[in-house]
Amino acid sequence: MSSGDADVLLEGKGISKRFGGLHALVDVSFSIRRGEIYGLIGPNGAGKTSLFNVLTGIYEQDAGTFTFDGEPLVGTASHDVAKRGIARTFQNIRLFANLSALENVMIGRHVRTRAGVVGAIVRDARTQAEEAAIEERAYRLLEYVGVARRANDLAKHLAYGDQRRLEIARALATEPKLLALDEPAAGMNATETSGLRKLLEDIRRDGTTILLIEHDMKLVMSVCDRVLVLDYGRKIAEGSAADVQRDPKVISAYLGGEIALAPANRA
Amino acid sequence: MTLLELKDLATRNVHSARGDRRFAWVGVVLIAAALAILPFALASIGTAWVRITNLAILYVLLSLGLNIVVGFAGLLDLGYIAFYAVGAYAYALLASPHFNLHLPFWVILPIGAGLACIFGVLLGAPTLKLRGDYLAIVTLGFGEIIRIFLNNLSQPVNITNGPQGVTLIDPFRIGTFNFARTETLLGMTFSGPIKYYYFLVLLVIVIIVINLRLQDSRIGRAWEAIREDEVAARAMGINTRNMKLLAFAMGASFGGVSGGVFSATQGFISPESFVLVESIMVLSMVVLGGMGNIWGVILGAILLSFAPEVLRYTVEPVQRALFGRMIIEPEVIRMLLFGLALVLMMLFRPAGILPSAVRKRELERRKETP
Numbered sequence: 223m224s225s226g227d228a229d230v231l232l233e234g235k236g237i238s239k240r241f242g243g244l245h246a247l248v249d250v251s252f253s254i255r256r257g258e259i260y261g262l263i264g265p266n267g268a269g270k271t272s273l274f275n276v277l278t279g280i281y282e283q284d285a286g287t288f289t290f291d292g293e294p295l296v297g298t299a300s301h302d303v304a305k306r307g308i309a310r311t312f313q314n315i316r317l318f319a320n321l322s323a324l325e326n327v328m329i330g331r332h333v334r335t336r337a338g339v340v341g342a343i344v345r346d347a348r349t350q351a352e353e354a355a356i357e358e359r360a361y362r363l364l365e366y367v368g369v370a371r372r373a374n375d376l377a378k379h380l381a382y383g384d385q386r387r388l389e390i391a392r393a394l395a396t397e398p399k400l401l402a403l404d405e406p407a408a409g410m411n412a413t414e415t416s417g418l419r420k421l422l423e424d425i426r427r428d429g430t431t432i433l434l435i436e437h438d439m440k441l442v443m444s445v446c447d448r449v450l451v452l453d454y455g456r457k458i459a460e461g462s463a464a465d466v467q468r469d470p471k472v473i474s475a476y477l478g479g480e481i482a483l484a485p486a487n488r489a
Numbered sequence: 490m491t492l493l494e495l496k497d498l499a500t501r502n503v504h505s506a507r508g509d510r511r512f513a514w515v516g517v518v519l520i521a522a523a524l525a526i527l528p529f530a531l532a533s534i535g536t537a538w539v540r541i542t543n544l545a546i547l548y549v550l551l552s553l554g555l556n557i558v559v560g561f562a563g564l565l566d567l568g569y570i571a572f573y574a575v576g577a578y579a580y581a582l583l584a585s586p587h588f589n590l591h592l593p594f595w596v597i598l599p600i601g602a603g604l605a606c607i608f609g610v611l612l613g614a615p616t617l618k619l620r621g622d623y624l625a626i627v628t629l630g631f632g633e634i635i636r637i638f639l640n641n642l643s644q645p646v647n648i649t650n651g652p653q654g655v656t657l658i659d660p661f662r663i664g665t666f667n668f669a670r671t672e673t674l675l676g677m678t679f680s681g682p683i684k685y686y687y688f689l690v691l692l693v694i695v696i697i698v699i700n701l702r703l704q705d706s707r708i709g710r711a712w713e714a715i716r717e718d719e720v721a722a723r724a725m726g727i728n729t730r731n732m733k734l735l736a737f738a739m740g741a742s743f744g745g746v747s748g749g750v751f752s753a754t755q756g757f758i759s760p761e762s763f764v765l766v767e768s769i770m771v772l773s774m775v776v777l778g779g780m781g782n783i784w785g786v787i788l789g790a791i792l793l794s795f796a797p798e799v800l801r802y803t804v805e806p807v808q809r810a811l812f813g814r815m816i817i818e819p820e821v822i823r824m825l826l827f828g829l830a831l832v833l834m835m836l837f838r839p840a841g842i843l844p845s846a847v848r849k850r851e852l853e854r855r856k857e858t859p
Contacts, residue, residue, distance in 0.1 A: 301723050301728045304725060312720075312724075316718050316720060316721040317718070318713065318714050318718055321710075321713055321714075324850055325710060325713075333725065338708065339703070339708055339735065342702055342703050342706030342708050343699050374847060
């Protein structure tokens with residue numbers, strides 16, 4: 223089955239998640255190809271963040287499987303998911319507020335470095351070299367996302383847009399194959415959003431696949447190769463941005479019920 | 490005074506790449522000289538003050554250990570004194586007539602540290618999912634359980650000798666060199682407490698270096714990440730379970746070592762030395778000084794362990810001079826002032842006397858070289 227799917231990075235099959243009586247996700251299947259920007263949209267409460275949380279091991283799905291990079295991703299703890307190569311940001315920014323911007327990104331290097339207690343205390347040559355490399359790389363990443371000038375400031379003192387960028391830098395520090403962004407443009411003005419679009423395109427160009435939850439339709443439609451649309455936990459469409467935009471089910475989900483369907487049918 | 494110099498030195502060390510390394514060395518030499526002379530200055534006032542200083546250094550050790558758990562990893566621990574007790578009893582039972590064992594201290598201290606470390610993991614393992622007040626309650630219970638065990642493990646087999654405690658504990662000995670004996674060398678008198686003082690100063694320097702290096706390392710950053718946001722830490726690939734257990738284990742082992750030294754310097758221990766108030770005292774030192782800042786924690790420990798002694802010697806004369814008689818007992822006024830100090834601190838310096846500052850890193854250098 224996965225023979226012809228060498229270009230598929232992440233495949234979700236029949237993912238379901240229930241919270242008590244609420245069906246947050248019902249039998250959702252999708253696949254993300256290497257090197258694409260894959261959008262995940264849907265009205266509020268459609269299950270987008272739930273899908274993120276299930277994928278990154280914060281919750282465990284009730285049914286369904288993920289296949290990541292050719293291998294299953296089942297019941298894996300959050301930190302193992304990061305190790306496998308999926309890094310994420312959070313809808314409500316979750317930085318390490320009382321640490322400097324640089325340290326935030328340095329923590330992202332944790333999973334790709336090895337120094338233990340003994341190394342930390344003895345500070346042998348290898349640990350020192352590793353520390354220097356961590357700092358160097360973290361700084362480069364801050365430059366990459368454009369907040370290097372705030373490297374030594376506490377994360378909580380950064381401007382909102384910079385915090386979003388810092389969170390992306392921290393996620394990139396784990397060397398992800400898939401970067402999962404949960405509403406990175408939320409609360410951004412038009413200039414900031416267009417800056418973000420450029421950043422996303424840079425990240426993709428440099429070889430990282432992106433999964434993007436976003437409410438800003440202009441951004442989604444301009445940057446995403448393909449889009450998955452959820453509504454009430456169910457997949458209602460998957461396809462190119464242009465196709466999805468014209469899908470009557472999608473229009474109805476966003477504009478609500480039959481009223482929206484009527485003009486679409488007439489067209 | 491010494492401590493301010495130390496703090497000064499610390500900040501200077503952080504910026505050392507910028508230049509004045511030579512200046513830092515002068516500071517180190519000055520501090521070393523001050524620390525070397527201090528016990529003789531204190532002994533001239535009274536040997537009691539050397540003992541008080543030794544106890545203060547033990548509290549510094551304890552606070553630094555607790556700071557790993559509370560300050561770095563953000564896990565509120567109200568039963569920390571239990572690890573001190575484990576270390577103290579390990580030493581007492583292995584170096585006293587109680588079991589007629591007399592192992593040398595350099596064997597027992599690591600055993601005590603290891604044992605405390607195991608107890609740290611035992612406490613950590615069931616509390617991994619707890620935070621804040623819930624964790625505080627469980628750790629408080631743990632501390633009490635250890636004390637109650639020590640109180641009651643005299644039956645059916647007498648292990649701890651119950652509330653009577655263990656007496657005639659061996660002092661430190663290296664060959665024929667006995668830490669408890671007074672010796673004269675080059676015309677200077679080295680009393681027992683002065684010898685222990687030097688040992689404690691060396692120990693505290695080692696522990697400070699370990700703490701500084703741990704904090705500024707991959708491990709220390711992982712702890713701080715857990716303190717700041719556990720969910721995000723896990724999403725960054727940090728194994729929060731192992732890192733929390735490591736914090737508990739490291740903190741506990743420092744407590745265990747301090748306990749061993751406490752045993753040897755006192756010569757007698759009983760469960761009464763390890764009550765809840767002691768845990769709270771150590772926690773207050775950490776909070777008052779500045780959680781997470783090593784220099785702040787040291788300052789907090791020194792202030793809070795010296796304050797009662799200073800008051801003991803000043804409250805009575807001051808009152809007699811002012812009112813002609815004693816109105817308030819020193820013990821009462823001590824708790825009063827202690828409470829007042831904590832309230833004032835929470836109002837005016839909620840992050841501690843020396844709050845932890847951002848660690849500025851040298852980035853200019855890199856910007857210059859393209």
